[in-house]
Amino acid sequence: MVRGGVHKSTPLNAPGKQTASSSLELSAHARSILEQCGLSVMAAASVAVQRALGKRIVPPLVVILGATGTGKSKLAIELGRRLQGEIISADSMQVYKGLDIITNKVTPEEQAQCPHHMISFVDPLVSSYTVVDFRNRVLSLIEDLHHQEKLPVIVGGTNYYIESILWKVLLDTKQKSGTDIKRKLEIMGGPELHKRLKEVDPDMAAMLHPNDTRKIARSLQVYQETGIQHSRLLEEQQKQEGGDGLGGPLRFTDPCIFWLHSNMDALDKRLDERVDEMLSSGLIEELKDFHQRFNEKKIQENSQDYQHGIFQSIGFKEFHEYLTAGADVSQEEREELKMKSVEALKQATRRYARKQNKWVRNRFLKRPGTYVPPVYGLDVTDVSCWEQTVLHPALDILNCLRKGEQPPVEPIRVEGEGPRNKRSHHVCELCDKVIIGDMEWTAHLKSKNHQHHVRKRRNAEESTEHQQDVESNLASAPKYPKQIVKRLV
Numbered sequence: 001m002v003r004g005g006v007h008k009s010t011p012l013n014a015p016g017k018q019t020a021s022s023s024l025e026l027s028a029h030a031r032s033i034l035e036q037c038g039l040s041v042m043a044a045a046s047v048a049v050q051r052a053l054g055k056r057i058v059p060p061l062v063v064i065l066g067a068t069g070t071g072k073s074k075l076a077i078e079l080g081r082r083l084q085g086e087i088i089s090a091d092s093m094q095v096y097k098g099l100d101i102i103t104n105k106v107t108p109e110e111q112a113q114c115p116h117h118m119i120s121f122v123d124p125l126v127s128s129y130t131v132v133d134f135r136n137r138v139l140s141l142i143e144d145l146h147h148q149e150k151l152p153v154i155v156g157g158t159n160y161y162i163e164s165i166l167w168k169v170l171l172d173t174k175q176k177s178g179t180d181i182k183r184k185l186e187i188m189g190g191p192e193l194h195k196r197l198k199e200v201d202p203d204m205a206a207m208l209h210p211n212d213t214r215k216i217a218r219s220l221q222v223y224q225e226t227g228i229q230h231s232r233l234l235e236e237q238q239k240q241e242g243g244d245g246l247g248g249p250l251r252f253t254d255p256c257i258f259w260l261h262s263n264m265d266a267l268d269k270r271l272d273e274r275v276d277e278m279l280s281s282g283l284i285e286e287l288k289d290f291h292q293r294f295n296e297k298k299i300q301e302n303s304q305d306y307q308h309g310i311f312q313s314i315g316f317k318e319f320h321e322y323l324t325a326g327a328d329v330s331q332e333e334r335e336e337l338k339m340k341s342v343e344a345l346k347q348a349t350r351r352y353a354r355k356q357n358k359w360v361r362n363r364f365l366k367r368p369g370t371y372v373p374p375v376y377g378l379d380v381t382d383v384s385c386w387e388q389t390v391l392h393p394a395l396d397i398l399n400c401l402r403k404g405e406q407p408p409v410e411p412i413r414v415e416g417e418g419p420r421n422k423r424s425h426h427v428c429e430l431c432d433k434v435i436i437g438d439m440e441w442t443a444h445l446k447s448k449n450h451q452h453h454v455r456k457r458r459n460a461e462e463s464t465e466h467q468q469d470v471e472s473n474l475a476s477a478p479k480y481p482k483q484i485v486k487r488l489v
């Protein structure tokens with residue numbers, strides 16, 4: 001059982017610990033906002049309770065990461081059953097009622113094996129459920145579980161939902177109207193918002209692309225609600241003890257993180273098979289029913305929006321054409337649309353799996369800083385020996401952590417290529433484009449579009465220089481293309 005264990009001296013989030021903000025002249029208001037996002041009252045209460053009880057749940061939580069289709073739920077249930085755990089889903093689509101198949105919810109049979117939380121409780125027509133709502137509920141849930149000496153097992157899922165639990169990354173401006181303000185702002189469009197942001201928070205504006213409407217609106221909203229620049233608040237958060245270039249400090253000391261990874265070919269095959277399984281367990285009926293109940297009217301009113309709420313689910317928008325095909329569409333065409341949608345779903349699922357792995361690599365394995373939690377890799381490629389290769393190693397690791405011993409396996413760590421600036425501002429004059437981020441800039445320089453402009457410019461210069469050569473009769477004019485390209489980029 002995971003309980004008792006060593007009583008570690010000072011938890012990271014112990015109350016009274018001074019943050020770096022004391023050295024900065026911040027208003028009391030700003031400090032209170034930082035405290036709200038940094039040191040949650042609940043976390044502090046939880047520490048107090050643990051002290052009073054004289055014991056702690058060790059590790060305080062288990063997090064199971066992994067791309068879709070790697071068997072996270074299965075491991076979570078097996079661990080939960082054996083270790084008095086309860087499972088918390090960290091999936092932004094699973095919080096909604098409906099679309100159970102396409103969003104991969106655990107079945108009622110699986111739920112009966114171990115209690116699950118954060119599944120199917122938000123009305124599908126609600127589009128204002130946010131990661132802040134999620135975080136607040138999960139933090140109090142974790143506190144409850146700790147009271148009951150139960151182990152919280154977090155399964156995810158959605159990147160920023162998991163990050164909001166592990167790190168103090170979110171700014172909580174505590175305004176009920178928050179989403180309204182943001183929506184209203186978004187309507188104005190990126191370029192206009194960008195102009196406004198430039199006036200109130202030029203640092204943040206320089207880090208955001210003028211078309212990144214959502215993020216610009218968010219920064220303006222933060223400014224409107226707090227009177228403090230968003231860039232300033234983020235900087236403060238990163239400066240807190242244990243913070244790094246990606247956000248604030250860890251919320252819980254020594255969480256146990258597993259990453260289920262697989263050979264990609266094997267995973268792709270499994271993902272395709274899973275889509276086929278979804279189809280045979282009634283996916284089409286589920287989508288049709290959901291479409292009729294929640295989407296049809298919106299489409300008639302021309303207010304359909306696949307960008308918010310449950311309508312963003314992978315697999316729903318891919319069936320748009322099929323679901324909205326009119327009565328005049330023949331059975332044959334309808335079948336064809338269905339096949340196309342299924343193919344699109346398979347593609348989107350593979351893309352999503354890659355995105356999830358990339359996130360684990362960038363935000364965990366390559367994370368800069370000194371407070372990086374260890375991530376234990378478990379290879380799920382061969383499911384035929386799952387107990388030996390996945391379950392037992394996971395149990396061994398947890399057992400060691402509980403006893404305060406070093407687990408027999410080393411956590412995975414990938415050395416990053418040095419900190420990259422994700423928010424650097426670049427202007428390509430050749431293409432007349434604004435590009436944010438070093439990686440994006442490198443990609444742009446290699447892009448076909450950019451190369452096309454480089455060639456165009458080079459040809460133009462060649463002909464001018466050729467003209468000049470002829471005119472000045474310089475037979476020994478240098479051959480230049482390479483240098484010119486360099487100068488241009």
Ligand SMILES: [Zn+2]
Nearest residue numbers: 428430431450
């Ligand atoms: Zn360019």
